Amino acid sequence: MSDPVVEPVVEPIHPQLLPWHETAVAQLQSAWRASHLPHALLLQGADGLGKKSLAKWLACAVLCERSHTTLQHCGECANCKLTTAGSHPDLLWIAPEEDKQQISVDQIRATGERLGKTSYLGGYKIAIVEPAHQMTHSAANSLLKTLEEPPPQCLLILLTSRPSSLPATVRSRCQRIAVLRPKRDVALTWLQHAASDTASPQLLEFAGGAPLRALEFARAGAFDALDREMTRSLAALLAGDTDVTQVAGEWAKDALPDRLTWLDLWLTSQARAAIAGNADLVTFPTRPAHLPSLPRTLNISAVYRMVDRLRALKAQLARTSLQRELAVESWLVALLDTLSPAATRHRAANS
Template structure:
């Protein structure tokens, strides 16, 4: 797994602590989706278990690396969304999962080295699960590394965040992002980066899966609604069928562009009839709607409410 250029500083800082034998017992990898937190996690965890790493980078050929890549390493525990009794995947990480994890970590390493446990997404733990994890963080087992991954770390209790060494993944500079996207073979890196709000990982993914077309679709829909030519119900149904969270991302982005055009005195791209205060409130509503999709609310109703407010 190749680290991304903007990972270099955090990687070297972590490896320096490893050289001194001063690694923390818990890490929190925090930052927006698309910045490579999980690539960083996998490389670091594999390197920690590797029998002959170079500057923390795994060799890829030793027995430990083979087990790790195959997903069968006995000293690795990966915790994510489990299944309910009826076989449906949960939308949160629950307390029983954390208790099982804590029990597993109380055992000795089978390879005689580190044990590595990951919780991803850690910000999906419910309150009882977070409380149960707190005890494990306060009483860590020897040679155990617990790594939490969170796209929205603010959802984690402060007591959890304060007991982890936090590594923040920030959006790199535009030049660094464009250079990386070009090296990744993205045909129009500038357009993809603009659509992704400067996030290079998202830009790379979106450049190949129709996201730029989706962005244009959102702007066309909002323009149609503002000029009385659109059907909010039809739009809500269409947005629901193909990654509604991304539709909402582009909707919030469009509102920002509308406000910017007004501030600069240029032509309004969406012809919204909302005043500046209402438009700013709509931007906030679009972002809250993205959060609502994580919960039990019906996506079509969330989308319809937002589109009706725009019209």
């Protein structure tokens, strides 16, 4: 039976370790040196931290002919050439098939069968499952069989940003490798190197401290456009040049989760600065001149209540199909009530 779902990786691989992978790599190298590399690893961490890069490096290093004592990817041996070219027959990449959201039981069953056979090149057989939390319930059950009775010289690498969505039975049979968020200065240095024109602390903050996510925003010019647009529409709203219905309508149409993240950062940055009595702590918006600053008499508890409501709204949006426009409108009305001194003053200044 031909089985297109478990074809070896076919894309060229350029294994790249990122500076913040250091801890995870040290953990893997020490297990390798002691000949204790487990048969199943769960690489877990937020999106945008390079879990795929780490998995690719690991697969290439495990298959490299020169990894006798030190786990490495030499890039020159026959195995390294095959992995780099994306044609190593013992390396499988399992992801949802095109137009599908989930990894099917057929994919996992076929993977188990392949791993049970002899390796083509005499070394390890590796399967990377990504993202592991998108396995169907039956797929996870099928994987469990392979995890419980692993064939010799096989390595399963599961990647996930949502480990709690995986069955506990699967989690407990894998060794967990945490891919940690880098420290702010490490992330910023890397980002400035990767996207020198558009890297900024605000962009990194907007991406939740995840450098690859920030880089994606930078490359698409998405953050700059959003930042400009949000500053403009919020200033217009506070000045009374537009109303909540119109703004809610515009925001609900497109990129709403990103807009809510921006608002969260704007409010928390203002509140932080107000508590410390230090205006330099205001990091959002990046163009403060275009948006009135909030009053010194800002009611901090009320602002944090707005932030809580915002986060609840964001979580709800991710789970349900609620009336986006109405939900945003109601939040905006409450925001204007909270900030009314600022809005009123700015309106007066503009009249």
